[in-house]
Amino acid sequence: TQIPEQNDLNLTHLKGRCPEDFDLLSIIGEGSYATVYLGKYKTSGKLYAVKVLDKRHMVREGKAKYAAVEKEALRKLSPHPYIVRLYYTFQDTYKLYFVLGYAKNGELLYYIRKLGSFGLDCVKFYSAELILAMEYMHSKGIVHRDIKPENLLLCENMHLILADFGTAKIISLVQDDSPLGRVSSFVGTADYVSPELLNYKRTSISSDLWALGCIIYQLIAGWPPFRGGTDYLTFQKVSNLDYTIPDGFPEEAADLIKQILVLDPQQRLGSNSRGGYENLKGHIFFEEVLWEQLHETTPPELKPYLPLADGPR
């Protein structure tokens, strides 16, 4: 059985497919509105991840637009080495089907759970791949809004793949950095528009940067920076920027995180007003990263970060 390459550009071989063209072999993931199957395309024997959404369930819960957004976002983004590849979508009476590139090595979360934390070379590698995925996605005017270790998948050769665009937001159709690009669609006159609406685009991109900061912290520390006993307590910690850098945390990583986890969205490293992705990628923590060749590099072996973690838990 073959797994098609993420960056295989030939879309046409799957045109006009239907549910009967696939054998759904096993369930590989379950979300709130979707079941994801390992699916074999009968004719070629190739493997895909087939995400199946229940129409009635989504409509009943008012989530029908999530499927539309996911499709539109993936259409705009795919193919790209770090974004889950959308091959085809089709439907029958009750279900929507998304045929996706299969990320054979599953969720990054699994390795975080297994190892507790990652060695610094792994942290640098995977956060760099995530940054490249985000840079590309944001350049296309798409904000993910739910970046977390469950949605960071690993392909067969252990490169990162960003998945689950069901909660994405498509910010602008044109690639336009002027405030007009964002607001012209619904503001008849500019006179009454609030400053935060003008800043909306930059702000919402920065929400993904916040998640990046949380994930880099977690990969090193073994736990996320903000975690209360309940969601409510977690939210309070987030609102108060109430987190600590543990002893033994590498200084350059601490500096990076301090510059990303900033309450004001526009003051986060990586946001446009802080020099954008160039500045983020130029941080000393990423000094050794060969950004251009990352996808051709063999990923470093996953090992725990020893100065902090008690080893695998």
Next chain:
Amino acid sequence: TQIPEQNDLNLTHLKGRCPEDFDLLSIIGEGSYATVYLGKYKTSGKLYAVKVLDKRHMVREGKAKYAAVEKEALRKLSPHPYIVRLYYTFQDTYKLYFVLGYAKNGELLYYIRKLGSFGLDCVKFYSAELILAMEYMHSKGIVHRDIKPENLLLCENMHLILADFGTAKIISLVQDDSPLGRVSSFVGTADYVSPELLNYKRTSISSDLWALGCIIYQLIAGWPPFRGGTDYLTFQKVSNLDYTIPDGFPEEAADLIKQILVLDPQQRLGSNSRGGYENLKGHIFFEEVLWEQLHETTPPELKPYLPLADGPR
């Protein structure tokens, strides 16, 4: 011919109506996606405003959801004395119809243009009515997002009616002030959620407050606080809080405006963190306003504000 009262609670008399039940007498307004007609209900002779939307045009421009949002917002809000009343909606192959209460005296903008500015008693009266409309709307979790003098209509007896909910945002289905109310719908885990997302609800309500500040300023000064030669220049002024209080501007109004036109959405007078509507209504500028009886009061006669304006232009 009769105009039904805004607060007439009897919805049933219009149940199950269709386009043929109305004579469309004349066009009373035209928006980007809608034409608004004066419509006479044939059986009773009563007058309504019939907003007609072109389905294909909306779908083509990706604005179909605007109609759905307008309907949902009006359903949640109506009837209320200061919110345009939705009597009925129906459709035929090409068009959607909203049968609305008819605001016989048209747009507040017309009077601003005619008078240049309003006498202080009128400013207080109409801004107080707008505040009551906003307080109610926000208490129902709905943000208007396009409050401007074109959307402030006047009914037959010259009370204010807030209209055009096509760009509204329905923030929460439950009346819930906890951050969970907002984010639980799309955040699987709280660990990676950014602080601005937690503050989203309060922030977006504050965008309407900003518009209120602009309108109060305009009613007194005769022109809006931020206006550049182009939208882009206007946006720059907004972002830099670049406005001036003209000489002769009443001090209490200036103080009110300074407290509303604040860049940080949460620091605006009227926002939850600034004491909410109670604080706003308690500002000295509104000292003489009888909030409880406003709708039973006869509106003050519309006259220009003399210390500033050159009279009617």
